[in-house]
Amino acid sequence: MHRHFDDELQSLKEQILRMGGLAEEQVQGALRALVERDSDLARKIIENDRQVNTLDVAIDEDCLRLLALQQPTARDLRFITTAMKISTELERISDLSENICERAIELNEEPQLKPYIDIPRMANWALKMVKDALDAFVNHDAELARKVCRDDDFVDDLTHQLFRELMSFMVENPQTITRAIRITFIAKYLERIADHATNVAELVVYLVEGKIIRHTHG
């Protein structure tokens, strides 16, 4: 039996994917603005955050409407509540990209402290996690979602490594402190982006299996 409701759910899914695509572009753009020292691009990325915010609100409104009018149950219910939460996670990812751009603009006003090597590695790893989490969402793939959760450890390790390195810069030469702190912030933002990807992945496991695995490292 065809349900009109299914069309609504499909369009909700497409909105989440559109938002996911935008969030990925935000992270990619922020990374480029930093590495290529392109402050104009950074400002453009900051501006683009609005689109993500608009989608976040639209998705919330759609989910609330479907909850109220369709009184969904079982997997429909899990899908809608998950979509609401994923949209919040994606919005945060875009916010963090905006923060990276703000730090990039500041960094671009001074000579480059060191070549960016670990930051792009972290960013690409975090991006892959976001992408995998969204793929897991589309394909109802709990296995891939669990892999994303495991991948988070790698980003955490890289963050700590980078902290240690920047610390040594600061100890050796206090002139570097401002820049090193800004880069430290960026590392933290990327680490948070990976955390949000992990949250999305945990939500996907709930969507598919009905199991809540967050806070359990399950």
Place this chain on the structure above:
Amino acid sequence: MLRRPTINAVVAQPAQLAPGPAPKIALNDVNFFYGASQALFKVNLQIPANQVTAFIGPSGCGKSTLLRCLNRLNDLIEGARVEGKLLLDGMDMYGPHVDVTDLRKRVGMVFQKSNPFPKPIYDNVAYGPRLQGARDRSALDAIVEESLKGAGLWEEVKDRLHASALSLSGGQQQRLCIARALAVKPDILLMDEPCSALDPIATAKIEELLFDLKKELTVIIVTHNMQQAARVSDHTGFFLMGELVEFSDTKTIFTTPKDRRTEDYVTGRFG
């Protein structure tokens, strides 16, 4: 006779369903036949005391048939036959020494269409106790008041207890039937689509009532209204073509059902 593959119901562990006390009602491998046609297939179920249990499923799935097995109302149908064990507090409901009248006193029932007697409100409620020999006026008054309060009707009718029951609205008549059932102090109240003829406000009153009633007795409700089952019941059984497909706590049935058929039914994908 219909033949169909045996499909095992996904039934949660009894320990999860009835923490502590023994189940109020336990069904073991219950089959039911209307003549040659089988209406229930190997139903296994444990119904916890002082909770609301809902039976859901499409028309003809056997949920009402099962409900009517629980007070032996099906005995009245020619050619009807029950197999398996149906235990009420561990007692075999179909045992040779069971007094059916006594059983029905313990297991009250309310139907889809309210069916008050064409008598005064008071006499409707006092009917059962009087049948059991109650004559003391003040004792009867107390039972009538208590039962009407239990059914959430007292405030609306206390000044016209001797008016005809037929002067009441549909929702009030249904609550009067509940009061009439409560008057003989049953352990269990069976409700077969008790709200399907009522407007949303009358329905809400009955649903609210269930939360109070279950403090005193065990309620089993058959409903086509899934949202109603979701709102009022603690446990839900989903029936399909005479089989209990899944029985679990209501939250699980409506958020993470185990069986695909349950999922399809509660999400409206059925058919």
